[in-house]
Amino acid sequence: MSRILKFRVSTMLLGVLFAAAFTLTTAFSPSAQAKPIKVGFSMALTGALAGGGKQALEAMKIWRDDINSKGGMIGRQVELVYYDDQTNPKNVPGIYAKLLDVDKVDFIVSGYGTNLIAPAMPVAIDRDVVFMGLFGMNNNKKWKYDKYFQILPAGPDPAVGFSYNWFEALKTFKPKTIALLSADAEFARNLKEGAVKNAKNMGLKIVYNENYPPKTADFTPIVRAVNAKKPDVFYIASYPNGSAGLVRALAEVGTKAKAVGGGMVGLQFSGLMAGLGPNLNGILNYDFYVPEPTMALYPGATELIAKYQNKVKTEGLKTDALGYYLVPWAYAYLDVLGQAVNAVGKIDHEAIAKYIHATEFTSVVGKIKFTPLGEWSETRTIVVQYQNIKNNDLQQFARPGTRKIMYPLDIKTGTPQTYNSLR
Amino acid sequence: MLMRYRFEIGCVVALLACFLITQVELNRFYYFAGFAILQYVLISTAWNILGGYGGYINFGTAGFLGLGTYVAIAMIQFYGAGIIEQIIVAGALAGLLGLGIGYITLRLKGVYFAIATLAIAIVLETFVNNWDYVGGAAGVSILPPRTPELLGITIVDRKGGGIFYNNKEFLFFLMGALAIMSVWIARTVEFGKLGRGLNAIKDNEEAAECMGVPTLKLKLIATVISGSLMGVAGAVFPSYLTFVDPPTAFNLEFAVNSLAMPMIGGTFTWIGPVVGSILLGTVQQVAIVTISSEINLLIIGLLLVIFVTIAPHGIVGWFMKKNK
Numbered sequence: 001m002s003r004i005l006k007f008r009v010s011t012m013l014l015g016v017l018f019a020a021a022f023t024l025t026t027a028f029s030p031s032a033q034a035k036p037i038k039v040g041f042s043m044a045l046t047g048a049l050a051g052g053g054k055q056a057l058e059a060m061k062i063w064r065d066d067i068n069s070k071g072g073m074i075g076r077q078v079e080l081v082y083y084d085d086q087t088n089p090k091n092v093p094g095i096y097a098k099l100l101d102v103d104k105v106d107f108i109v110s111g112y113g114t115n116l117i118a119p120a121m122p123v124a125i126d127r128d129v130v131f132m133g134l135f136g137m138n139n140n141k142k143w144k145y146d147k148y149f150q151i152l153p154a155g156p157d158p159a160v161g162f163s164y165n166w167f168e169a170l171k172t173f174k175p176k177t178i179a180l181l182s183a184d185a186e187f188a189r190n191l192k193e194g195a196v197k198n199a200k201n202m203g204l205k206i207v208y209n210e211n212y213p214p215k216t217a218d219f220t221p222i223v224r225a226v227n228a229k230k231p232d233v234f235y236i237a238s239y240p241n242g243s244a245g246l247v248r249a250l251a252e253v254g255t256k257a258k259a260v261g262g263g264m265v266g267l268q269f270s271g272l273m274a275g276l277g278p279n280l281n282g283i284l285n286y287d288f289y290v291p292e293p294t295m296a297l298y299p300g301a302t303e304l305i306a307k308y309q310n311k312v313k314t315e316g317l318k319t320d321a322l323g324y325y326l327v328p329w330a331y332a333y334l335d336v337l338g339q340a341v342n343a344v345g346k347i348d349h350e351a352i353a354k355y356i357h358a359t360e361f362t363s364v365v366g367k368i369k370f371t372p373l374g375e376w377s378e379t380r381t382i383v384v385q386y387q388n389i390k391n392n393d394l395q396q397f398a399r400p401g402t403r404k405i406m407y408p409l410d411i412k413t414g415t416p417q418t419y420n421s422l423r
Numbered sequence: 424m425l426m427r428y429r430f431e432i433g434c435v436v437a438l439l440a441c442f443l444i445t446q447v448e449l450n451r452f453y454y455f456a457g458f459a460i461l462q463y464v465l466i467s468t469a470w471n472i473l474g475g476y477g478g479y480i481n482f483g484t485a486g487f488l489g490l491g492t493y494v495a496i497a498m499i500q501f502y503g504a505g506i507i508e509q510i511i512v513a514g515a516l517a518g519l520l521g522l523g524i525g526y527i528t529l530r531l532k533g534v535y536f537a538i539a540t541l542a543i544a545i546v547l548e549t550f551v552n553n554w555d556y557v558g559g560a561a562g563v564s565i566l567p568p569r570t571p572e573l574l575g576i577t578i579v580d581r582k583g584g585g586i587f588y589n590n591k592e593f594l595f596f597l598m599g600a601l602a603i604m605s606v607w608i609a610r611t612v613e614f615g616k617l618g619r620g621l622n623a624i625k626d627n628e629e630a631a632e633c634m635g636v637p638t639l640k641l642k643l644i645a646t647v648i649s650g651s652l653m654g655v656a657g658a659v660f661p662s663y664l665t666f667v668d669p670p671t672a673f674n675l676e677f678a679v680n681s682l683a684m685p686m687i688g689g690t691f692t693w694i695g696p697v698v699g700s701i702l703l704g705t706v707q708q709v710a711i712v713t714i715s716s717e718i719n720l721l722i723i724g725l726l727l728v729i730f731v732t733i734a735p736h737g738i739v740g741w742f743m744k745k746n747k
Contacts, residue, residue, distance in 0.1 A: 094456060097454075115668060213552075
């Protein structure tokens with residue numbers, strides 16, 4: 001046998017050995033015994049809501065790694081399948097059809113935000129599958145779908161529940177008049193409608209009630225118009241760009257209102273907090289999680305956020321550096337699903353939905369119980385006041401004291417002070 | 424004899440193909456993707472009637488489409504109108520809008536006309552943002568009937584004697600039929616007196632006017648047809664999406680795509696927009712679930728630059744030049 005032939009035979013034998021070894025190892029590995037459970041979703045990774053979407057995705061990846069390290073769902077590893085919806089509702093129905101029909105995912109969960117949950121609802125209803133939502137407001141009001149559950153701690157009537165605590169917090173000022181302003185967009189208008197109900201329940205006289213176009217760049221004329229009405233308190237429901245513009249306009253023009261804020265989305269994002277810095281002092285706004293000592297009522301949330309912050313740092317991710325706003329909630333909506341599937345013990349959407357309806361869950365956002373429409377049974381929105389912000393350093397927002405909790409009373413870390421006293 | 428009617432036979436075959444596709448029960452994703460591509464065939468064909476044949480660049484596609492969408496929503500909100508009624512009324516109103524806007528703006532030319540048409544979408548979006556009856560800025564969810572009827576016949580719900588298994592299959596077929604209808608209209612325009620007149624306007628409007636071509640009348644007719652077809656494309660949108668808000672209905676992406684697709688396919692003939700929209704529409708649908716980001720708009724931009732540079736008459740023009 002020539003040397004070349006010998007070499008070829010030995011190479012072939014080595015190849016056969018490798019192939020046999022590979023076949024044996026894969027055939028007896030746990031992953032070969034059970035296919036992974038696929039969880040599919042669309043997420044805003046580009047477009048207007050990408051700031052939140054990217055943050056949520058990283059939290060979901062942490063959940064996937066956590067559950068897989070504990071043995072997965074019903075003994076099977078979990079795999080996330082996701083596509084960028086570009087913050088465009090038009091892309092959502094097609095993505096969910098692809099997830100269910102081509103990728104053959106076992107479960108679908110929503111992308112981030114009301115407008116991106118809405119177009120996915122009919123797909124979920126059509127397939128009769130459990131559908132977990134992330135920060136949706138009243139998405140199931142029209143459908144009344146029994147397998148929809150969402151994570152936004154705003155109570156059974158989210159529009160009203162969202163601002164309820166804010167009105168409770170400002171009772172200390174004994175206000176008589178209120179001005180209300182909202183972005184002319186879905187979520188913000190819902191918030192303001194709820195705030196109007198709460199204001200009327202409190203007996204406040206509404207002296208100003210207007211919407212502003214979402215693309216408004218200069219808010220100083222609006223603030224001046226509000227000031228002309230001399231309201232005792234000023235409720236604002238705005239999106240990130242508007243929130244930043246309004247904070248700057250308030251700093252420039254000033255106001256005599258004792259409390260300002262309420263439903264300003266975006267002031268919780270690291271980038272905006274650092275950018276606005278001391279301009280935020282005095283704003284009284286909603287939040288869901290802040291690094292105050294009394295937030296320990298959420299078991300595991302602190303560790304989760306530390307893990308997220310470390311992930312962002314070590315992997316050099318271009319996303320929110322702190323992650324307080326969305327990380328616990330994006331983790332929780334998958335955690336609830338995971339707990340329910342493991343408790344039921346099989347992929348049976350009917351049984352899983354019944355279990356979720358009947359159960360009070362404990363997750364990184366505390367105890368969760370759902371109403372028949374899939375909303376939270378109680379509001380858990382917290383009211384914070386920005387205080388003691390000295391400069392634009394981001395790390396100050398990672399420490400207690402810059403966003404003190406004013407309400408609920410059982411976890412309060414400060415007392416509301418008038419807007420101007422903190423300027 | 425058959426050769427004489429080959430286009431008409433082709434239309435019937437395409438319609439039959441659309442119907443047969445709905446009967447094989449593919450993955451529903453393919454119906455979603457197919458619907459989006461066929462909708463672009465309809466939109467870009469409509470755009471090409473004024474933009475391609477007449478040379479008037481219309482950036483107001485999103486305005487006409489959004490009008491169709493919101494007319495359909497208003498009709499559903501008002502009395503739960505059926506989809507055929509929505510299409511007819513939306514097409515008629517979008518055509519009327521085309522007539523009105525055309526009368527005001529068609530005296531403008533070039534970039535001034537393009538800017539004027541772009542303003543239509545912005546004005547209409549602002550109007551809808553403040554019209555709470557159709558959801559306003561908040562948007563609106565539409566509950567499609569489980570078993571839609573067409574002229575008293577149940578068309579969806581095969582178990583109940585319907586023709587289609589589900590609503591998505593029906594909408595795919597409907598969009599296919601509308602796209603074929605638009606292509607037939609575009610071809611009729613192209614080879615008729617209207618098309619010849621529009622071509623003359625495109626080459627030299629003053630010369631055409633001197634030769635007795637009724638330029639304003641022809642441009643108005645083209646605007647009405649074009650606007651009406653865009654309105655029709657928009658009317659089916661609420662049933663497909665089931666949730667519509669103004670940024671979705673009046674998205675500038677429609678204007679960009681409706682211009683890019685005929686440019687890439689070829690603007691001088693009816694088949695150009697069809698080729699362009701099938702090609703680009705497919706690339707976009709694949710990009711959404713593979714590259715998965717806004718990069719699909721970048722793809723369109725790059726393709727547009729490449730084709731304008733290498734093949735200014737589009738794919739069809741390039742092939743025709745090679746075969747000469």
